[in-house]
Amino acid sequence: MSTFAPTEVSPQQLARIAELGPLYAQSVNPASSWIDSLDTGEYERALERVAQQPDETLSLYVHIPFCPGRCLYCACNTTVTHDTAWIDRYLEGLDREMALVSERLRGQHDVLQLHLAGGTPNYLNDAQLTRLTEIVERRFRIIPDTDLSIECDPRRTSAGQLDLLHALGYRRVTFGVQELDPLVQRAIGRVQSTELVSDVYAMARETGFEAIGVDLIYGLPEQTEKSFQATLDAVVDLAPDRVACFGYTRTTAQGTHQYAIDAHRLPSAAERQALFHRAVNTLTAAGYAWIGLDSFALDTDELAMAQEEGRLRRNCIGYTSIATDHMLGFGSGAIGDVGGLCMQNEAEIDTWLSRVQAGQLAAARGHQVQDRDRRRRDAIEHMICNLELPAELAAGCLDDEYARLASYAPDGLVQIESDRLRITPSGRYFLRTLCSEHGAYFEWDRSRWHFSRSL
Ligand code: SF4
Known part of the structure; x- marks a missing residue:
């Protein structure tokens, strides 16, 4: 297999993505909270x-x-x-x-x-x-x-x-x-x-x-x-x-x-x-x-x-x-x-x-x-579907995550706007990492998936 040189994501960005880990792992109820x-x-x-x-x-x-x-x-x-x-x-x-x-x-x-x-x-x-x-x-x-x-x-x-x-x-x-x-x-x-x-x-x-x-x-x-x-x-x-x-x-x-x-x-x-x-x-x-x-x-x-x-x-x-x-x-x-x-x-x-x-x-x-779970779920769904996180959706439920996400602006992965964070084309490749599949809401639809959807 040839060495791949990504056009949208640099090796430095990929390394930073790896560092980031699942942003929502702690904030979305873990699977253990299921009865x-x-x-x-x-x-x-x-x-x-x-x-x-x-x-x-x-x-x-x-x-x-x-x-x-x-x-x-x-x-x-x-x-x-x-x-x-x-x-x-x-x-x-x-x-x-x-x-x-x-x-x-x-x-x-x-x-x-x-x-x-x-x-x-x-x-x-x-x-x-x-x-x-x-x-x-x-x-x-x-x-x-x-x-x-x-x-x-x-x-x-x-x-x-x-x-x-x-x-x-x-x-x-x-x-x-x-x-x-x-x-x-x-x-x-x-x-x-x-x-x-x-x-x-x-x-x-x-x-x-x-x-x-x-x-x-x-x-x-x-x-x-x-x-x-x-x-x-x-x-x-x-x-x-x-x-x-x-x-x-x-x-x-x-x-x-x-x-x-x-x-x-x-x-x-x-x-x-x-x-x-x-x-x-x-x-x-x-x-x-x-x-x-x-x-x-x-x-x-x-x-x-x-x-x-x-x-x-x-x-x-x-x-x-x-x-x-x-x-x-x-x-x-x-x-x-x-x-x-x-x-x-x-x-x-x-x-x-x-x-x-x-x-x-x-x-x-x-x-x-x-x-509170519903608000988190809505915010994450919004990120996946609309590639942005409006500040008002995050407020009160994803404040820490919003701040962590904003810290990736210098890497070119997000763009900070007055009322939202927008996922950039490069940042889109790490969207999955942000929306941890370890959360309860990502577990319930995984049960029918044929395979893991991790990148
Ligand atoms: S991947 Fe193959 S074995 Fe699995 S559900 Fe689909 S057809 Fe059946």
């Missing part, structure tokens, strides 16, 4: 608070924890199975869980977003995908404008399946591409040819999906700037509406299968930086706007427009232009943000299933968001 044995009464009360506000809106996150095989880098809550009857029982459980929640909400709220993730949602067969969508429609108020989206594995996608999804109302699809180099694909146990990805992409376009996304990963074993550049060039040729570029960090605690990745074949920290810079440079040169920490969108895409207009939001589904008041999570290990409670369901499938079949809510962990 591991959440009293379901907490979730009941959170749902009741939502029920009392019928004009508030919902996002639904549905977790499908099944895959036909395990990718070696995967840190996701998923299970390898070929037992379709088990998946059918899981769908019955989702129906039961959605009934339990919608009864408590008294069926009054509009749903603005439905997102299917996993696992591999498109591992479900056609009958199961239809059934799942019908369950959601029966239990919740899906309106004509509801944004329906799904994550798909190109290896499990067919023209017929895309037609079905489109007919069911899905308008956004994201494909897991990761890296197209065959050597890297063998090293991560996920082989999918460029031709396959191109064909599936063309089918999705032909089917009429309004937004097509592609997920990439940098920091994989055997990955080089050359291999990743070829992947980026191929992706640019496809011209997806959105590209997400996540960083892999080997986390064997998330699954022993990751031991099959040889740590010695992983890029160094400097090489990871170089790979990410390749993504930034290639995608922005191709007309993509850099969104938040690690995503990119064509300027015709709603995300780019939302960022430009200052209305970009970030929730556990990812970046969005659709602001909703609550996120409901369904399925094993699903996460939610409901009535001031960050919650996570039982992660073990059969335990989750027995609870919902017994008529119990399945929330197992949670964190009650206090007003």
Whole structure:
């Protein structure tokens, strides 16, 4: 791998960034503040608070924890199975869980977003995908404008399946591409040819999906700037509406299968930086706007427009232009943000299933968001989405952090204005460090991520 000379961030700046450490590690509640044995009464009360506000809106996150095989880098809550009857029982459980929640909400709220993730949602067969969508429609108020989206594995996608999804109302699809180099694909146990990805992409376009996304990963074993550049060039040729570029960090605690990745074949920290810079440079040169920490969108895409207009939001589904008041999570290990409670369901499938079949809510962990926490979260989200920290957002909750952040102005990482700190183009590369993923609010959406998003 060649030595990378960053154009936007100098080696001195990188060293300073390393010194900085996670700015918010102490200020955002640590994961230890989550209650591991959440009293379901907490979730009941959170749902009741939502029920009392019928004009508030919902996002639904549905977790499908099944895959036909395990990718070696995967840190996701998923299970390898070929037992379709088990998946059918899981769908019955989702129906039961959605009934339990919608009864408590008294069926009054509009749903603005439905997102299917996993696992591999498109591992479900056609009958199961239809059934799942019908369950959601029966239990919740899906309106004509509801944004329906799904994550798909190109290896499990067919023209017929895309037609079905489109007919069911899905308008956004994201494909897991990761890296197209065959050597890297063998090293991560996920082989999918460029031709396959191109064909599936063309089918999705032909089917009429309004937004097509592609997920990439940098920091994989055997990955080089050359291999990743070829992947980026191929992706640019496809011209997806959105590209997400996540960083892999080997986390064997998330699954022993990751031991099959040889740590010695992983890029160094400097090489990871170089790979990410390749993504930034290639995608922005191709007309993509850099969104938040690690995503990119064509300027015709709603995300780019939302960022430009200052209305970009970030929730556990990812970046969005659709602001909703609550996120409901369904399925094993699903996460939610409901009535001031960050919650996570039982992660073990059969335990989750027995609870919902017994008529119990399945929330197992949670964190009650206090007003001060909410202000911190809003400030951090604002930094990620709008690349600035207004003084009034920081006042009283992030005063120390504001001062520390301002101290990086001489390094060219932030610009001090009278009423705010603005992240500079160079400073954007350390935005992730500022918004520590060790905080509770960054943990709850990490539970569904396939890998660590650290640079
Ligand atoms: S990376 Fe995605 S497809 Fe691969 S095992 Fe994990 S959840 Fe399944």
